[in-house]
Amino acid sequence: MFPGARAHRDSSAYVVVGAPLDASTTFQPGTRFGPRRVRHFAESFDDYDHHTGQHFTDLDVADHGDIGPTDDTEEYLDFLRGTLEDVREEGAIPVTIGGEHTVTVAGVRAVDPDVFVCLDAHLDLRESYANNPLSHATVTHHALSVADEAIVLGARTGSENEWDRASETDVTVVPPAEVADWEPPAAVRERRTYLSVDIDAADPGFAPGTGTLEPFGLDPAEMHDAVRAVAPHAAGFDVVEVNDGDDGQAATLAAKLLRAFVFAHAAGE
Secondary structure, eight states, X not given: OOTTOBSOOTTOSEEEEEEOOOSSOOSXXXXXXXXXXXXXXXXXXXXXXXXXXXXXXXXXXEEEEEOOOOSOHHHHHHHHHHHXXXXXXXXXXXXXXXXXXXXXXXXXXXXXXXXXXXXOSBOOOOSOBTTBTTSGGGHHHHHTTTSSEEEEESOOBOOHHHHHHHTSTTEEEEOHHHHTTOOOOHHHHHSOEEEEEEGGGBOTTTOOOBSSXXXXXXXXXXXXXXXXHHGGGEEEEEEXXXXXSSSSHHHHHHHHHHHHXXXXXXXXX
């Protein structure tokens, strides 16, 4: 149970869903432990948020629990999508804890956004990776089959083909050095938006517990500000790619960003 959440979904404003998929991790596996670790390392947080003057326990957050993965990733994503669609039909905001970044595909399909915003070290614009079209390296590519545009905050690596794809008009890449000054454009403020946080957007010095570490990344304060800026305009959220490869730094940051999303969305900042 995510600390401060309740077990039943009735009349909830936000529903946490764990998605411990660990099928296509290509370097350091362990994202199957992500939901458990994020919940665990959130236990020490104060209920009160001084940025918004709210208490987490007052915000009608429920925890659906984890949806265990199957051997068939497409089948799993379909089932996860159905759960997240049920959450939306109940009038709540789906908040997913990964699991590898591939679970975002289910979130995007469920929310059907116009704009996909992602904090990520990687462009994830490959059509397939290692002959797998449902790889964690293909998430932004899949998001663009639903959304009209994608904004990737903190991206600093990708293949040559990915950078070529990122130069097209439906993709905006905000490099790490420019994220601190970035503000959500009109498209994010005025249209349906989905927000995804790949924890590897952080510099690995801050969040080493992730699968594919990439130096020269964002600091936690920059990620916090970006999440709080987008949250009021988002119809769905996830935080992904936390594994068990550190002492809790990545999970702690992920849990704090999840709470920041809920606080900022509820406050309508």
